[in-house]
Amino acid sequence: MKNNDTNHQIVSTVSISQEHITILNDVLTAHTEVGLHNHAWGQLNVINSGMIETDIEGDITLLAPWQYAIWIPAGLNHSSHNLKTTEYCSICIPLKLCNNLPEKACIINLTEIGRAIINTILTKNISYLSGRKGESLATVFIDQLEDASKAMNYLPNSKDKYLQPILSYLKVNPGSNRTLNEWANIVFTSEKTLTRKFKSELNMSFREWRARVRFLNSLPLLRTEKTIQEISYLLGYSNTSSFIIMFEKLSGTTPEKYRKNI
Incomplete structure (x- = not known):
């Protein structure tokens, strides 16, 4: 990542687990930019205020306000930037849990339960959803993501004649x-x-x-x-x-x- 022409990385000693959901969070200052990259896991990007904007390779831009999350499947090249200082949370989901999640990048309208789980994770400073309680919470969270409404654009379009x-x-x-x-x-x-x-x-x-x-x-x-x-x-x-x-x-x-x- 770069911020005002300087590199910026999420400061974390947490390594990404291939077995359990991993949570990374950081405070991103205004005008932070993240260059083109991809991940070996599914990634759900969430912020606590303002707008989140992600450019997907292929000239697709996903723009969403803070109430929504942006889903990036594994292996998809993307970049992003934010205009204002915001708390950022990246939820890294192992491939084995992504089977029923979207194959394409999209905007997810988080359910109340899904948002509450994220708030609990951040409040308790949880890095991994592991162990009996963590895995149970992960199961509920994945279910919420699967059931949540999704869109390719914050401003959806239609070819309906009316x-x-x-x-x-x-x-x-x-x-x-x-x-x-x-x-x-x-x-x-x-x-x-x-x-x-x-x-x-x-x-x-x-x-x-x-x-x-x-x-x-x-x-x-x-x-x-x-x-x-x-x-x-x-x-x-x-x-x-x-x-x-x-x-x-x-x-x-x-x-x-x-x-x-x-």
Whole structure:
């Protein structure tokens, strides 16, 4: 890893076990970069705030807020970087436990139980899930990962004939405040059908998808000299407080704090 043009390695005396889940954690300072590399084990990357971004060899970028984890299967070349100082946890999973985990890199929406297990591991400073209790906890954790919802992108797409024109438009015009009912009239279907389509195709509501596209569009805007109020209006919010609430919900920090760490 490198940070501000200097090499940075996770400081740990823990060696990776081929039999048990191994946990590595570190505090990564702002602008830490991890060069292209791969592992002989499955890796689940988790942070406690902000955003985690991982570039997969082949021009695929996985971007996820702190509530999610990024899964990297064994042998897959990847690199990553973070914009703000954050506590980072890498959960190294032996190949024998990866049989039912995704074969491709993806974003995992951690279950409450899965997140609670990670918090317990970090609170108790556990390095290996070994022994009777550790292996039992590992079994539950793997079950939670297998059952958790997964996506190839924080902002999922769809080629559905009703959804595709809506998604394409909002990606270019994130500040649009057209209601789902208005969209239903435009694409010649019912609001009920669109509601069902968003849930079945994208696993989220129309409002959540639109909030995500606005959130992602806000990140480059926060690098400019535009005020928070100007950004709020550009993204379709009638007041700054609504934008701030959305941003903090999705990133774990406020727009102003995020901007200071860029």
